[in-house]
Amino acid sequence: MSSVAVSNKKGFGATLWDYLTTVDHKKLGVMYLFAGTLFFAIAGFEALLMRIQLMIPNNDFVSAGTFNELLTMHGTTMLFLAATPLLFGFMNAIVPLQIGARDVAFPFLNSLGFWLFFLGAIFLHLSFFLGGAPDAGWTNYASLALYSPGHGIDFYVLGLQISGAGTLISGINFIVTIITMRAPGMTFMRMPLFTWTTLISSTLILFAFPPLTVGLFFMLVDRMFGANFFDHTMGGNTIIWEHLFWIFGHPEVYILVLPAFGLFSEIIPVFARKRLFGYSSMVFATILIGFLGFMVWAHHMFTTGLGATANAIFAVATMAIAVPTGMKVFNWIMTIWGGSVKVTVPMLYALGFIPSFVAGGVTGVMQAAAPLDYQLHDSYFIVAHFHYVIVGGIVTAIFGSMHFYWPIMFNRALNEKLGVLTFWIFFIGFHLTFFLQHFLGLMGMPRRVFTFQADQGWDLFNFISSIGAIMMAIGVVLLVINIIITAKSKPLNCRDYWGDGRSLEWAIKTPVPFYNFKQTPLIRGFDPYWLEKHDGNKEGMIYAEPLGDIHMPNNSILPLVMSIGTFIAAFGALYHPDGVAWSIPVIIIGLGITVASMILRSVKDDLGYHVHVEEVIATEEHLYGKGGNK
Amino acid sequence: MGHDTHVQAKSKKQFEYDRHHNAMHMRKQVINFAIMIFLTFVAFAVVVADFSPYFIKPVILLLAGIQVVLQLYSFMHMDDKKASHMGVIATFVWSGVLIIFPVFLTFVTIIWW
Numbered sequence: 001m002s003s004v005a006v007s008n009k010k011g012f013g014a015t016l017w018d019y020l021t022t023v024d025h026k027k028l029g030v031m032y033l034f035a036g037t038l039f040f041a042i043a044g045f046e047a048l049l050m051r052i053q054l055m056i057p058n059n060d061f062v063s064a065g066t067f068n069e070l071l072t073m074h075g076t077t078m079l080f081l082a083a084t085p086l087l088f089g090f091m092n093a094i095v096p097l098q099i100g101a102r103d104v105a106f107p108f109l110n111s112l113g114f115w116l117f118f119l120g121a122i123f124l125h126l127s128f129f130l131g132g133a134p135d136a137g138w139t140n141y142a143s144l145a146l147y148s149p150g151h152g153i154d155f156y157v158l159g160l161q162i163s164g165a166g167t168l169i170s171g172i173n174f175i176v177t178i179i180t181m182r183a184p185g186m187t188f189m190r191m192p193l194f195t196w197t198t199l200i201s202s203t204l205i206l207f208a209f210p211p212l213t214v215g216l217f218f219m220l221v222d223r224m225f226g227a228n229f230f231d232h233t234m235g236g237n238t239i240i241w242e243h244l245f246w247i248f249g250h251p252e253v254y255i256l257v258l259p260a261f262g263l264f265s266e267i268i269p270v271f272a273r274k275r276l277f278g279y280s281s282m283v284f285a286t287i288l289i290g291f292l293g294f295m296v297w298a299h300h301m302f303t304t305g306l307g308a309t310a311n312a313i314f315a316v317a318t319m320a321i322a323v324p325t326g327m328k329v330f331n332w333i334m335t336i337w338g339g340s341v342k343v344t345v346p347m348l349y350a351l352g353f354i355p356s357f358v359a360g361g362v363t364g365v366m367q368a369a370a371p372l373d374y375q376l377h378d379s380y381f382i383v384a385h386f387h388y389v390i391v392g393g394i395v396t397a398i399f400g401s402m403h404f405y406w407p408i409m410f411n412r413a414l415n416e417k418l419g420v421l422t423f424w425i426f427f428i429g430f431h432l433t434f435f436l437q438h439f440l441g442l443m444g445m446p447r448r449v450f451t452f453q454a455d456q457g458w459d460l461f462n463f464i465s466s467i468g469a470i471m472m473a474i475g476v477v478l479l480v481i482n483i484i485i486t487a488k489s490k491p492l493n494c495r496d497y498w499g500d501g502r503s504l505e506w507a508i509k510t511p512v513p514f515y516n517f518k519q520t521p522l523i524r525g526f527d528p529y530w531l532e533k534h535d536g537n538k539e540g541m542i543y544a545e546p547l548g549d550i551h552m553p554n555n556s557i558l559p560l561v562m563s564i565g566t567f568i569a570a571f572g573a574l575y576h577p578d579g580v581a582w583s584i585p586v587i588i589i590g591l592g593i594t595v596a597s598m599i600l601r602s603v604k605d606d607l608g609y610h611v612h613v614e615e616v617i618a619t620e621e622h623l624y625g626k627g628g629n630k
Numbered sequence: 631m632g633h634d635t636h637v638q639a640k641s642k643k644q645f646e647y648d649r650h651h652n653a654m655h656m657r658k659q660v661i662n663f664a665i666m667i668f669l670t671f672v673a674f675a676v677v678v679a680d681f682s683p684y685f686i687k688p689v690i691l692l693l694a695g696i697q698v699v700l701q702l703y704s705f706m707h708m709d710d711k712k713a714s715h716m717g718v719i720a721t722f723v724w725s726g727v728l729i730i731f732p733v734f735l736t737f738v739t740i741i742w743w
Contacts, residue, residue: 207725211733295729
């Protein structure tokens with residue numbers, strides 16, 4: 001590794017191998033981003049099919065059974081396989097840069113987390129071709145799921161078990177990274193908000209995914225071996241699934257929305273060109289939301305008959321969440337207030353986010369009132385509410401951050417004009433789709449129905465809603481076109497693309513070299529890069545160490561092999577109830593592959609390698625020309 | 631890591647200090663172990679003595695709580711304040727306890743059988 005020459009062009013095979021084996025957080029971030037976009041597109045297409053079916057009354061565009069599969073896969077994919085990886089993409093790409101780390105704490109596990117997620121997602125989607133997708137809703141309530149014919153539910157259980165393990169691994173990785181790998185001077189209360197929200201939402205993953213794993217495992221043995229955890233005729237209880245699912249499921253909403261909050265807390269100060277208002281209260285509110293998120297799960301179950309006392313307690317706890325969330329909203333508004341606002345595409349998404357998310361929050365508080373929830377439960381009002389939170393909160397954050405962080409991630413900038421057009425088409429489409437669904441719900445239209453009778457006053461609103469969905473689809477297509485156009489554009493090769501970057505990630509010149517900062521930076525306060533800029537530091541940051549050899553982890557194919565092992569074993573488990581002879585051998589082979597690669601990993605010491613000083617200098621000159629990163 | 635090992639001779643003072651320190655530590659471990667055995671004995675005793683279930687249940691839960699704390703702080707070394715990130719570890723452990731408590735409460739109160 002001591003050759004000073006820096007290779008430039010690689011063949012297709014070598015590039016592919018590089019991505020299959022990489023442990024670099026920036027490449028994994030890109031992989032998460034593209035995998036997430038793929039599943040986002042698939043789930044969005046499913047939504048479009050559903051809206052076409054519901055466009056006119058008594059439609060027969062898809063059958064009732066297909067509609068159930070579409071709605072289940074739309075929900076499951078969007079939450080587990082689109083929103084989560086897209087946010088993980090940004091966490092991977094940005095958080096190590098924001099805290100001045102070389103990489104995440106466990107690069108190998110980072111790669112393993114991605115491959116487990118990806119192969120679990122592929123497994124779940126193979127259900128479409130292998131006898132029918134899951135059809136019991138993304139919540140997969142046991143009373144429905146246990147009696148679903150075919151293998152759909154088994155695909156759901158096994159696929160989520162695998163990808164859930166990946167998510168858990170990545171979550172733990174981020175907790176350790178943020179706690180132990182911050183650059184000198186980066187105290188907890190100097191961490192950027194996106195790093196804070198990543199830490200808290202990783203903590204929520206750590207606490208929330210085990211209940212899901214337990215629930216999925218119960219479901220698996222109920223269906224595979226005829227256990228009776230959820231079968232009331234055999235002494236089980238179907239409500240236990242609901243509790244386990246929502247003990248996971250409610251924090252899951254915060255797992256997704258907190259990083260979105262963090263992303264907006266990065267975008268807004270940059271374009272308001274003001275320090276984030278109320279930083280410490282933002283941190284406090286994030287932690288509080290994290291805690292309260294675990295105390296409220298039963299508000300999804302008010303109508304199951306928990307009793308008045310339990311309903312009242314959970315109703316009050318739920319309403320309490322509005323307080324820290326409100327603090328955040330006011331802090332964002334106060335950051336914008338009096339700022340010299342530049343309305344770029346990311347800022348446009350941020351400005352669209354605030355009212356949309358507040359609308360979703362207000363309907364949430366309405367549902368927290370248990371008596372009213374008896375009216376709203378399982379109606380389109382609920383659909384409208386959570387889409388306002390998820391599209392208005394999380395999707396706008398993802399789209400806005402794509403524009404915001406594209407220069408760092410790809411050294412290219414997404415087209416601004418096309419971005420503005422995309423925003424307006426998507427944003428108007430979003431409100432057209434979901435705003436009227438509030439009223440459809442209040443008029444009594446139940447959710448998860450595949451068609452409806454004419455002349456109940458629902459026809460026009462459903463039609464408009466479907467038009468909105470088509471507009472959202474056009475918006476997403478425009479974004480993809482924007483990405484493709486941008487890939488052809490010229491590289492930026494600059495530092496601080498937006499000109500008003502504040503946190504550490506903007507201090508580094510793009511393209512970011514594989515070892516990030518050549519010397520670990522010294523953090524002198526909150527918004528460290530802003531401080532250095534104001535002190536006239538031309539070099540970006542001051543450094544905490546002299547230029548020296550850099551220790552980096554080796555690439556490895558083992559994470560992919562391990563994940564393929566579990567993928568194979570899942571097929572054995574899936575077909576086991578059919579009584580096929582090959583199921584047990586396949587499980588053994590699959591798990592054997594996984595265990596063998598684990599043993600290989602443990603036995604063979606992998607100490608990484610050093611990038612020597614000459615090589616660092618050569619890389620810098622290759623990337624930035626003579627003089628390197630100055 | 632292997633190539634970076636230093637061999638360091640201990641001074642007599644250091645040796646005696648370490649020896650004393652280890653002895654103190656051992657004494658603490660043994661005392662805590664004795665307390666835990668005693669608490670376990672008490673738990674069995676209240677059951678064997680055939681008290682009212684309304685007495686037995688809270689007492690055993692209370693003893694279980696004490697056992698958990700002893701286990702964490704004595705045998706799992708959470709009392710070692712000098713270990714790195716002990717504050718973070720304690721925060722995470724107790725957050726987990728705080729979070730799981732309502733779950734536990736819910737499962738024993740409002741799930742009907």
